[in-house]
Amino acid sequence: MPTLMIAGRPLEEYLTSPGQNNFQLVRLLAASMVVETHSHILFYDDSRIAYLNQPFHLSFLGLPAFFFLSGLLVTQSFFKSSSSKNFLWKRFLRIYPAAWFCLLMTAFIMGPAVTTLPLKDYFSSPQLYRFLVSLSLFHTNLYLPGVFTHSVLGTSSTNSSLWTISLELKLYLALTFAGPVIKKIPAAKHLLLPVIVSAVAFYGWKNPSIPSAVKPWCTYGVQFLSGVACYLYRDKIIIRPFLILLLPFLFFLSFRLHIYFYTAYLLIPATVILSGTFAVTQLHRITPAPDLSYGIYIFAFPIQQLIANYILPSGPIQFFLLSMAAIIPVAIISWYGIEKRALGLKNRVSRRHPLLSRRKIPRQEL
Numbered sequence: 236m237p238t239l240m241i242a243g244r245p246l247e248e249y250l251t252s253p254g255q256n257n258f259q260l261v262r263l264l265a266a267s268m269v270v271e272t273h274s275h276i277l278f279y280d281d282s283r284i285a286y287l288n289q290p291f292h293l294s295f296l297g298l299p300a301f302f303f304l305s306g307l308l309v310t311q312s313f314f315k316s317s318s319s320k321n322f323l324w325k326r327f328l329r330i331y332p333a334a335w336f337c338l339l340m341t342a343f344i345m346g347p348a349v350t351t352l353p354l355k356d357y358f359s360s361p362q363l364y365r366f367l368v369s370l371s372l373f374h375t376n377l378y379l380p381g382v383f384t385h386s387v388l389g390t391s392s393t394n395s396s397l398w399t400i401s402l403e404l405k406l407y408l409a410l411t412f413a414g415p416v417i418k419k420i421p422a423a424k425h426l427l428l429p430v431i432v433s434a435v436a437f438y439g440w441k442n443p444s445i446p447s448a449v450k451p452w453c454t455y456g457v458q459f460l461s462g463v464a465c466y467l468y469r470d471k472i473i474i475r476p477f478l479i480l481l482l483p484f485l486f487f488l489s490f491r492l493h494i495y496f497y498t499a500y501l502l503i504p505a506t507v508i509l510s511g512t513f514a515v516t517q518l519h520r521i522t523p524a525p526d527l528s529y530g531i532y533i534f535a536f537p538i539q540q541l542i543a544n545y546i547l548p549s550g551p552i553q554f555f556l557l558s559m560a561a562i563i564p565v566a567i568i569s570w571y572g573i574e575k576r577a578l579g580l581k582n583r584v585s586r587r588h589p590l591l592s593r594r595k596i597p598r599q600e601l
Contacts (some may be wrong), residue, residue: 243473249512250311250469257518258304258511262528265304268297269396270562272534274555283519298399299503302455304511305403313414313468322414324584326407329529330579333569334400335370335379337533341393342366342379345537349544352381366393372400377422383574388543392537402451406459417467424467431460442496461504468551472508529574538562 249256309326316322340364351359355364360380369375375397383391417423438445438453445453465472485502489495495502539558548554 238436243475244512245470246465246472246474246508246512247469249474249515250307250466254519255515256511257513257515257522258308258507259528260518260522261300261507261511262304262526263523263531265300266299266528266531266535267559268300269532270539270558271555272297273395273536273539274551274558296503296506299455299458299499300507301399301463301474302403302458303462303504303507303536306406306459306464306516307466307507308462309407310410310414310463314411314418319411319415320584320585321582322383323407323411325578325581326404327591328577328581329574330372330400330404333529333573334372334397334533336569336573337394337537338370338397341537345541346379346382346393349383349541350379350381351384352398357381369397372404373399377399383544386544387547388540388542392536394533396532396536399451399455400533402455403459406456410463424464427460427467431457431464431500434460435497457500458503461500465504465508474508474512476509478505478514479513482506482509525567525570526574527563527566527570528549530569531562534569535562537564 246287253259304419312325313319313322316325346363347354347357352360357380362378362380365376366379369377377392377394377397379393382393385391413423434457438450438457482502482505485498486495489498489502535558538561539554542548542554542561546557548557
């Protein structure tokens with residue numbers, strides 16, 4: 236056992252198939268962390284600032300971990316896709332069908348059920364049709380007429396999580412343009428490090444005066460780029476399992492020295508990679524077969540709005556447990572009813588003849 240803990244293997248070996256890593260479980264935990272965060276900072280207005288000032292709350296990990304892991308696995312998908320069109324088609328299938336189902340259910344089932352307006356006014360309101368523009372996912376306007384206008388969560392938004400999907404899609408498009416350049420000129424990947432360092436330095440220098448529209452690019456966008464870089468250097472990154480034992484100390488030291496603002500850009504990728512490659516055989520036994528992370532993420536907020544306003548949980552722990560109890564069944568339906576079926580169409584768009592496109596692509600390449 237000590238030899239296994241010290242011996243290292245390149246990240247590349249862990250990416251050969253989903254069975255070689257725990258990244259599906261990491262995604263599931265990251266999605267649950269986002270739900271936990273919303274259970275705290277959205278439910279209690281008077282403790283929101285105090286909670287954000289606690290250095291170990293889970294929002295420090297959940298969303299950034301999602302973006303880093305997305306950068307890692309989506310880059311793998313790009314380089315293993317038969318064409319850029321095939322890559323974008325797989326991205327479309329992974330993101331849009333479930334998101335459309337969520338938005339349409341919100342607009343035409345949940346909205347009419349809880350609106351304070353007469354149904355005639357609800358369906359004739361321009362606000363409903365502005366909401367439907369969000370089906371593009373590039374522009375989100377997630378407010379419905381008369382819905383959650385006096386929500387105890389402090390916002391009438393029906394889904395405050397979907398703005399990140401818009402950012403993800405723009406990052407996918409950037410990868411679609413940059414990827415072919417890196418394929419033709421492999422040395423171009425060396426430009427990633429100065430771009431990442433420059434973005435972090437700019438954010439640190441300008442913060443808090445940096446425009447709100449730029450902040451996500453300097454935080455979550457940089458985490459995505461870090462994931463891209465880790466894939467491109469996957470043969471050079473050596474994973475040593477014992478390093479996971481150092482992470483709690485490094486997080487604690489970063490907070491004590493007030494340098495977490497900068498060290499997070501290293502610690503979060505390290506946490507994701509080390510967690511995703513640690514005790515793989517054992518952790519696979521507790522990893523659910525369906526990939527529930529995306530379903531949990533996109534359906535969580537509207538469900539939490541309903542629970543907060545109509546069940547009125549007494550505290551954040553109860554709120555989190557009730558939320559997960561309601562969200563998980565919906566995520567299971569989403570996976571088996573929509574997401575898995577959509578992904579079965581992934582080879583419909585390919586540069587090669589359909590009969591030559593039968594290679595089974597591991598789920599994590601998607």
